[in-house]
Amino acid sequence: MKEKKLSIFSLGGRGEVGNNMIVFENEEDILILDAGVLFPDEDKYGIELIIPDINYLLDKKEKIRGIIFSHGHEDHIGAVPYILELINPPLFGTDLTLGLIEKKLKDAGLLDKAKLNSIGPYGNYRKIKLNTFEIEFCHVNHSIPGAVAMRIKTPVGYIVYTGDFKFDQTPLSNPQTDFEVLSDWGKEGVLALLGDSTNSEREGHSLSERVVAKTLENSFLLTRGRIIIATFSSNIDRIQQIVNATRKSGRKMVITGKSMANTIEIAANLGYIDIPPDTLISIEEAKNLKPEQIVLLMTGSQGEYRAVLSRVARGEHREIAIIPGDTVYLSSSPIPGNEKAIGETINLLYSLGARVIYGGMMDLHASGHACKEEIKLMLNLIRPKYLIPVHGEFRHLYHHAQIARQVGMSPENILIALNGDIIVLGEKEAKIEGKINTGELYIGGNQISATGAIVLNDRKMLAENGFVNVIIALDSAGNLLDNPVLISRGFVYNKEAEKLLEEAKKLVVKTLEEEKKNRSFLKKSIYQTLNKYFYEKTNRSPLILIEIMEIPVLSPV
Known part of the structure; x- marks a missing residue:
């Protein structure tokens, strides 16, 4: 009898931060995990976004059973509007993840074409069967609600994909990562773990969101003058903390920027964020208040050229200008490659008379990714036979492998693979066997560009x-x-x-x-x-x- 085998490879997300897209393939079926974007370096002139090249999948459309999304961040869902014009499989995710995808597809005029399928609300995730694959889900902590790990039953055994995760013992609005489900999966036997490597270089545990919440509340109470705070539009937990700090300091909030407003609207409609109506005001209404009564919430914590904070810093925003005495908070950690742009924004803000709080000055940001001790805990809960590090540059994958060795995994059972490397899993062995052509597709003007x-x-x-x-x-x-x-x-x-x-x-x-x-x-x-x-x-x-x-x-x- 012919031995059953499963091929696992990434079209993006290994050897880089972003572009996450993992493919499972056997003789009958293809299953895709996530479909994200990568934000271009400054030497990619005229390029707005980068997505994985899915040319390998185009000749195998009939085998694709679906795309399963771990959560709603851009590096995991951002490619959907572009690849849906090339392939159109069913899409599966939690309600918030699908809500964010739905908005993208509506803006692109593709919503009627899409096949969206909710896996259900927290506590009642449903199991999905897609021919030879069965997928079940587990709630995990991340910097956005609706994040899940998943266990995929395949003909060769169980594969667990962590998605982006952390273990927050004192989360604010979301429950803790579901230890019991993860432990049960480990007890039942896991052939391979695809684990998040993003913070594998960082010692200890990731900071709890509760610490950030307390820092923001105390700082807002002590700050004189107007407050401007920039964070990711998809960081729902952080936005809720900012709302709470705004209310406790007796201020009113102005939401600026289209992406920020859209995400908050979707999250609020689904019950993931609570903003009392009397907290929000328009920019016009803010002109009638004193600076010490105002909080301006915006994007731009990564120095993105078109983001609101960057335009304010350059003096190019039509309605907002820096007032000497403003306090500007950057509530995020730099994404690798963005350090220069962030530094330029900070310099401009200082030159205009603002006080800027960023980096290690305060506990303004808690990473949504597991640090070393949390990665060890995940490995000990799941107890996989094989580890396949995902998400990150080569050094992140390498350090994840070192952590696995520390908890007792055999080096022969740790498979570090880059984009295109085919990992072939059997019931008795796993090895890297061959490579497919991978690459990048460039997005310019909201469409796939022929730019090479x-x-x-x-x-x-x-x-x-x-x-x-x-x-x-x-x-x-x-x-x-x-x-x-x-x-x-x-x-x-x-x-x-x-x-x-x-x-x-x-x-x-x-x-x-x-x-x-x-x-x-x-x-x-x-x-x-x-x-x-x-x-x-x-x-x-x-x-x-x-x-x-x-x-x-x-x-x-």
Whole structure:
């Protein structure tokens, strides 16, 4: 009898923070866990979002039984509106997760096309059967309600996926992670654990949300002047804490930014956030109050260019400007790669006369991810035969593996795999066997862009070195009809450019004379000559665009 096997691989989320998308595949079925986005680095010019390349799945649409979502953060649900135009499997999640997805699909005009399926409310999650896969759920603490771990029954055994999790012993509005369910899963036997690695480098335990709540309340009471606080729009627990601190300090709150307002509306309608009506006011109403009576809630804690706080810091917001004496709180931890943008925002705020509280100044942020001791607890509760670290850069996966060794797991049973690496699980063994092609799809203008590496490289050259446009007019015999025209932008200062471009014109004329009989290589020769000259003179390599126009010269009648 042929041994049953299951392949597990990631199209995104391993070796990077974001883009989470895990695929289970056997002979009959494909199951997808999460479909997130990655926020681009600053060298991805003109790119708004990055999603996993799902080309592998396009030829196997008929095998896809569904996408199961662990929670509603962008790095786990953000890709849905884009991939739904390519594949359209049933979507499963908790009520808040589906509420956030529903809003995205409505904005994209895809809601009628989607097949949304709720797994039920907390305490009554239903089991899902999708052909050869059966999925059941367990409530876990995270920085957003409706987060779940899941146990997937497969033909080779039980697989547990933690999603993003932490063990908060004193949560505010949500129950503790359901230890009993996790323990029961472990007792019944788990073949493999796919575990969150994000905070595997951090010692001890993650901070409780209750500590953050107390810090905010005390700080708001002691703060004079207007309060501005920025956090993630999806951090529902933090928003509730800010609402509570606003009320206890006798202030009124203004919610600014579309994404913040939309998320709060969805969460409030589902009962996950409670904002008394008399707490909220509009920006117009705030103008009639004293600064010490106001809290402005906004996005921008990561220095995102288009976020409200970033626009306020640059003086580009139409309705909000920094008043000297404002206190600005950044209630989040920097996502890797955002440190520079956050620093620039903080500097601008200070320069405008604001007091800024961020980083380790106060306990303003509790991570939603498990630290080392919590990861150990998860491993000891689940007791898997194999560990497959997920979510994080390679160093995070590595440290997760080291933690597993500390609790007694054999190194041979720990499988560190990157995007595309295929882990083949059998009833008796597991190994990395082969690789599929993976990559990234770029989102620009709310749609999948055809932008590739060549275009991005051109954009980078333009941004860093500028460009020089060379226009040449020749007759049909290859003779120069007029002096070449050279136009530069973003290359060198105008006064310096004049002499430099005059010399460049002479080099173009010289090259034309030398290559007159070899017209097929004319552009290449001009490019090589100018590129070498500009680099020698300026130590820069501008993007060089060469346009050769052949103009027929009419004979006199």
